[in-house]
Amino acid sequence: MKNLLTADILDQIDFSTVLEVERATLSKINDTSKQDYLWQRLEELLYTDFNLPIDQSAEIMGFRSLDRSDYEQLFDAVLRNTNGSVIRAENYRQTRQYANQDAAQFVHDSTILMRYIDEPSTLQRSCLYVHLCLHFWVVEKLFSNHFSKLVLFGDMQSVENLAVQLARIFGIKTATMQHGLYVDYGTYNTINVVNYLNHNSDYFLAWGEETKSLIEKHRSNAQVVICGNPTLAKEESTLSSDKVTGEYILVVLDQVIFKEQNLAMLKCVSQYASRLNIPVAVRCHPSDNKQNYFTKIPGLVDDGNVSKALFVVGHTTTLLFEILARGIPTVQFVSDIPRINLPGALQFNDVDSLAEIELDAHDFLALARHYVASCGEQAEIQYRSFFSQIF
Secondary structure (H helix, E strand, C coil): CCCCCCHHHHCCCCHHHHCHHHHHHHCCCCHHHHHHHHHHHHHHHHCEEECCCCCCECCEEEECCCCCHHHHHHHHHHHCCCCCCEEEECCCEEECCCCCHHHHHHHHHCHHHHHHCCCCCHHHHHHHHHHHHHHHHHHHHHCCCECCEEEECCCCCHHHHHHHHHHHHCCCEEEEECCCCCCCCCCCCCHHHHHHHCCCCCEEEECCHHHHHHHHHHCCCCEEEECCECCCCCHHHHCCHHHCCCCEEEEECCCHHHHHHHHHHHHHHHHHHHHHCCCEEEECCCCCCCHHHHCCCCCCECCCCHHHEEEEEECCCHHHHHHHCCCCCEEEECCCCCCCCCCHHHEECCHHHHHCCCHHHCCHHHHHCCCCCCEHHHHHHHHHHHHHHCC
16 A cells, blocks of 8 residues: 655645645634544544555546435446546445554554644644544555546545645546535635635536636636536426426525525515415425424425426525526525525515516526536536546
8 A cells, every 4th residue: 555644745735725624613613622523533533444445456536525315426427427447435434333453553653744734732733633644544545546547526625635636646637526506705704615716636527607617717727627417307308397386486495504594585485475375395405404494484395396396496505506407497595695696687685576586587498508508418428528538
């Protein structure tokens, strides 16, 4: 297995990007919580089996560090359109009953990493050190394999960002993919800016022009290729007009950090829906709890079936644009939170402006192509073209 913990290699790593997310997390908690955080991360390393491929050979390594079923489907849809042999490193964490002695020894032997942590606080430095040990424990296994190209799910993720930097040192081509619509946050204080600021792969595979422009704005040397989203169903197979029943207005909520805006949006839609005597259905973000809303606004329906929606309302969530890409009428609640914008004629901030929106005046499929250029089989053709002709 390659020894990555040498000064020759480590001196070439930009640790500020590798540790940026962890630093942001630690900045929000007190020392007592940091001590808990440290032990949790150490326990994660010692009591997890990282079931990664070892000493295999293929043209391409596919690496996905985020575990989520929809992410798995997207990654699979991209990798199956490569034109060479593939090793896959994903869904690799499994809890173990007893501590891994090899992992404990790795923590003991990896103190060279302390040189690269610019942090005066001993406690915070220790937290970051264990994080780096976690990441290097993974990438040492990853680079024990033999491959000439590396496809990442998201190079803004700390361990994937590190993998890209190591791949560049070893002369390995890299490409990362889009897994959501990224908002240009400007000066707004959020760690989500890493989605575009920390892109470091050779290629970025974008869904559409909206994200391509964002990446190129912040990373002037980026090579962005528009490929679309292969997991979104084709309009003609799923969303013909006779299949949309219009039983309710569907509201798709943002992540829990935008709970205040979620509530404001739901109140507007509920008041408007009462004028039409139609229910309001809610689809919560996976990170949120529906009781945050169902206990405050009476009569909400717990159903996220898009085919039953008269139209769909959202705020900043990617899901709104994924639904738009399928040809379904969508409108957007606006607030002071940065977002990707629908046209102004499809935006509202109160009941009256919602009532003024004329859905029949818009071609939603044509509008969607700016955000997601192609879907389903057409997107798969674009990915095959990238892997066979460019990568």
